[in-house]
Amino acid sequence: MTPSSFRTWQSVQAEVLRRIHARDWKPGDLIPNEADLAVEFGCARATVNRALRAVAETGLLDRRRKAGTRVAAQPVAKATLEIAVIRHEVEARGDTYDHLLIERHYLTPPLAISGAMRTGSTEKLLHVRALHLAEGAPYALENRWINMRVVPEAMNEPFDRVSANEWLLQHAAYTHGDIAFSAIQANGADADSLGIAENSAVLAIDRLTWNREASVTKVQLLFTPGYQLRTGL
């Protein structure tokens, strides 16, 4: 057995993945420690560390100090969805993008909204409803609430040329947020805006973002039937 040379962390990663896929290292198995692998691969421990860390991030390895590194018994598939600005998403498909502001009001929101956004129950928020179009056809419907205490500049923004979707990314930073994906039946108004039959199944993306302790914006995007959110594994 030649002390085969894997000098880059990528090649070490590839070899580690090969061994896992070839079931040379089976689910649940404890693999050799970094120092031993470094000797075997003919590289520095830091290089092995970098490779193992990368594999562990995909969920295929479990690492614990002292306990060592083992192949995940039941790897949790991690699908990373890239939620881009809708204009970019549409243009990336080679379609022409367009945007239509439906309504824009400054008003007291329903309790469900002020509750989720932790704004006062009587505090007014900016409400924007807009339609995103691809090749002239409805693509997604945006229903958004904006916390004016956090993004006061939004008050002067008409959102007719630049969508709120895009404007906020440029003008309002967030520290964290939640996102949820679900299937819902389009109600009358929404179905109407999207130009689809009432009760059609549409994919909904609900996002709520925060800046420190304050909510920035809460948005629901409804995509026309047939829309698929895809990614690799």
Add this chain to the structure above:
Amino acid sequence: MTPSSFRTWQSVQAEVLRRIHARDWKPGDLIPNEADLAVEFGCARATVNRALRAVAETGLLDRRRKAGTRVAAQPVAKATLEIAVIRHEVEARGDTYDHLLIERHYLTPPLAISGAMRTGSTEKLLHVRALHLAEGAPYALENRWINMRVVPEAMNEPFDRVSANEWLLQHAAYTHGDIAFSAIQANGADADSLGIAENSAVLAIDRLTWNREASVTKVQLLFTPGYQLRTGL
């Protein structure tokens, strides 16, 4: 200005994030190079590199050799969904899990399936339909095709005690795969199995996994109405 000391890559990362959130570094801005930041933070360049790499992975920074590092003008939100074994997902919510095999046949699949899986149009595949239950109520419907040429051991597996969902993770490794999320209206048979009204909107997860050049399995999971796939940002 004290040469404030950020000695760990996490603290450097936190400081970088702080500057971005505080709009000290605005979207589109070029930030100082690693060497300069290392001097400013009083740490090694490798430490700065580690921190910036981590931030770049979240999409908040764009890094290019020679061009330097700049704050993403329109950060692409990356939502990492962890798709676990359904039993674990249910048990993690504190619910009792159960599993019901509906059918299991070895037959020639529709062309749409053999086409996607790149198996011969006359090649038989193992077809499994099963219902996952949480607290006795339908949770998700699994509709799966398994490539027996890749996982021949599946032939002897009844899938009545252990779900195909779980068994495959233990017994069949995959090198890569695709996953898609969409909203569809449940057809008669599916609605029936899930115990919901026909045409109800259900969230569908379609997954196709491969081992090198060969498809391993193609599966569609339909979740009962109301189901939300959530994660942080």
Add this chain to the structure above:
DNA sequence: TATATCTTTATGTGCATACATAATAATCTG
């Protein structure tokens, strides 16, 4: 002027070493 080549620069990576830290294993102690 258009194109090719060189130079410069910022990030990307490897290595050897040292020490930190968490968690297990071994040992001691009442």
Add this chain to the structure above:
DNA sequence: CAGATTATTATGTATGCACATAAAGATATA
């Protein structure tokens, strides 16, 4: 023997250095 203490060990990370590499910019060439 239970429980507390200590030792051991594998991963985690910081450092300084060297060199690789991509890409922008400068320069040379046809």
